[in-house]
Amino acid sequence: MEEYHQRTCLQFRWYDKSIDKDYISFQSSKPGCWSSVGRQGAGQAINLQLPKCIRHGSIIHEIMHAIGFHHQHSTYNRDEYIEVVWENIKTGKQKNFKKYEEDTVTDFGVGYDYKSIMHYSRKVFSANGKPTIIPKEEGVKIGQREKLSDKDVLKIQGMYKNECSTRHNVT
Secondary structure (H helix, E strand, O other): OHHHHHHOOOOOOOOOOOOOOOOEEEEOOOOOEEEOOOOOOOOEEEEEOOOOOOOHHHHHHHHHHHOOOOOHHHOOOHHHOEEEOHHHEOOOOHHHHOOOOOOOOOOOOOOOOOOOOOOOOOOOOEOOOOOOEEEOOOOOOOOOOOOOOHHHHHHHHHHOHHHHHHOOOOO
């Protein structure tokens, strides 16, 4: 949470049942690292399976989903920046590479971000050890799980600009 507090306008706080209708809760009761995208209402779980998901970057990534962001490689314009190699993707994992329409995913004028914490790595969900995502720009690295990228921060500010101008806490 500290990275969000330091680098964005979002400020998380402990849940107060007397005033909060919506909140994010963390659980480890199910397999995998996952969250629904965007506010689900009346409590939204972020699942962080122990011990594999208890990593700084994985937590930041799942919070990004909870606050409303899809994967970077799922944007409507992704084909200009990457090639998805469908035949290399494990059976049943294709949904992780879905491309969304422009009215579902916006970049808030920031553009495609190879450095986004929301971008998958080259061989994620590979069935054969070969790349599932190939960047069209030579030499770029994708799939970092260290921190919010500068463009991630700008997108958060774009999505929450109205809320951030009127309050300082997002629950």
